[in-house]
Each structure stands twice: as C-alpha cells, then as structure tokens.
Amino acid sequence: MKNCSLCGWEKLKKKKMSPGIYGFCSNCHLISLDPQNLISLQEEKERYLEHNNTLENEGYVKMFKEFISRAVNPFVKIRGKALDYGCGPEPVLGELLHREGFSVEVFDPFFFPQKELEKESFDLITCTEVLEHISDAGDLWERVLSLLRPEGVFALMTHFHPGWEDFPGWWYHRDPTHITFYNQRTLEWINENMPLELLYQDSHKVASFRKQ
Numbered sequence: 001m002k003n004c005s006l007c008g009w010e011k012l013k014k015k016k017m018s019p020g021i022y023g024f025c026s027n028c029h030l031i032s033l034d035p036q037n038l039i040s041l042q043e044e045k046e047r048y049l050e051h052n053n054t055l056e057n058e059g060y061v062k063m064f065k066e067f068i069s070r071a072v073n074p075f076v077k078i079r080g081k082a083l084d085y086g087c088g089p090e091p092v093l094g095e096l097l098h099r100e101g102f103s104v105e106v107f108d109p110f111f112f113p114q115k116e117l118e119k120e121s122f123d124l125i126t127c128t129e130v131l132e133h134i135s136d137a138g139d140l141w142e143r144v145l146s147l148l149r150p151e152g153v154f155a156l157m158t159h160f161h162p163g164w165e166d167f168p169g170w171w172y173h174r175d176p177t178h179i180t181f182y183n184q185r186t187l188e189w190i191n192e193n194m195p196l197e198l199l200y201q202d203s204h205k206v207a208s209f210r211k212q
Helices: 041-049 058-072 092-099 137-147 184-193
Strands: 012-017 020-025 031-033 081-085 103-107 122-128 148-157 196-201 206-211
Touching: 058 092, 058 122, 058 148, 058 206, 081 092, 092 103, 092 122, 122 137, 137 148, 184 196, 184 206
Parallel strands: 081 103, 081 122, 122 148
Antiparallel strands: 012 020, 020 031, 148 206, 196 206
16 A cells, blocks of 8 residues: 555555554545455455345334435435435335436445446435445545536435554454545645535435535
8 A cells, every 4th residue: 555545646655553554544544454464355345244234124224314414405405316325135225216306226245246337427426334344445535426426415324433543443444344444624625626516414324425
C-alpha cells in the first residue's frame, strides 16, 4: 500500500494492528487496510451469508426506512430509476425503494453480478454498509459517477471513523470484511474534488451527494 486509493496521496501514515497494516491519508482522511492483509473472497462471502439481513428482521427494516426518510426522500422528488449497489443476498433496501415507487435494480459482486450495468444510468444510487468492504475506493466512486445521471443522488451509509489517533480502539474495524473507512473530512474532499455536491451528512454514518 503506497498511495491512498481515493485521492492518490503518497504520504500515508501507517500503523500495524490486527489483522495487518492500516494506512491513514492526511489529505482526505481515508483509512484503509493494506490489500496484502485481506481475507479471501470465499471467506468474505461466507461472512456475508451469516448475516440475518431479511425483510423479517424488523430492526434491519427500520434502519433502512430511517435511511430512506433522511438520505433519499428529502433530495429525490421524482420516483425514477434506482440502483441498490452492494445489496447482499436479499436486497431489502431495494424492495423498500420499490414500495416507495422507484423502478429498482440491484447489484452485488457476490450475489447479483449483472454484467450489463454499465449500459444503464440511474436517478438514485444507494450504497449502504458497502463502502467499508471495498478496497479500491477511487474505483468505486468512478463507477458511481459513471452510473449516476446528472442531478442524480448518491445516498450512502457507512460508520465514519473517529480519527487516526482513536482508530485502534474503534469497534468497527474488528470485522475482517471492514477494510476501508471514511469520515467527515473524506466526504468534504469528495465534495471538493469530484462533480458531486454534498447535500447531507449526519456526522455518524449517513450522507447524500448530488451529481453536478
């Protein structure tokens, strides 16, 4: 790990802790695990299958309904075409967006790996509890931009890290599939350096951008 995968900054601060070496970018504040320390794709998939992320899980459904009310509804007035990116084995959020009136498609590299996605464009892209699993942050944001229509909204959910000094004691990186971490400064960097306007962030785990 030489450069920041989001902004390309070369002067990463590094810290060794279980399960490997983490790098902190002082430019955009992204924290990421060295790719050499990642678990296998099979282990990653098995970990996801352990989750009880279904429509029968009332707490999980409530979380997504709150996400829609805070990160989607205030900014997306027309119920157009939506993409639930990284939906997992059961696309609960996609179903809830469908009930809200959106025409919904889903994508997940393990469970719904559609190959024709690049031929489409969307008014809304949601990415909930996904950003922390993706090692190449820059590649993800480029793909989102390529799929999002002008004036379209990108709504995300991922726990924002507390800073480099407090990172070792933070609970969120203890999941072996959590490898990339954002915070408010990272969102500001994206707002300043990509054709995206930061519409909303709650300083905890939810944010919304509009493509300019």
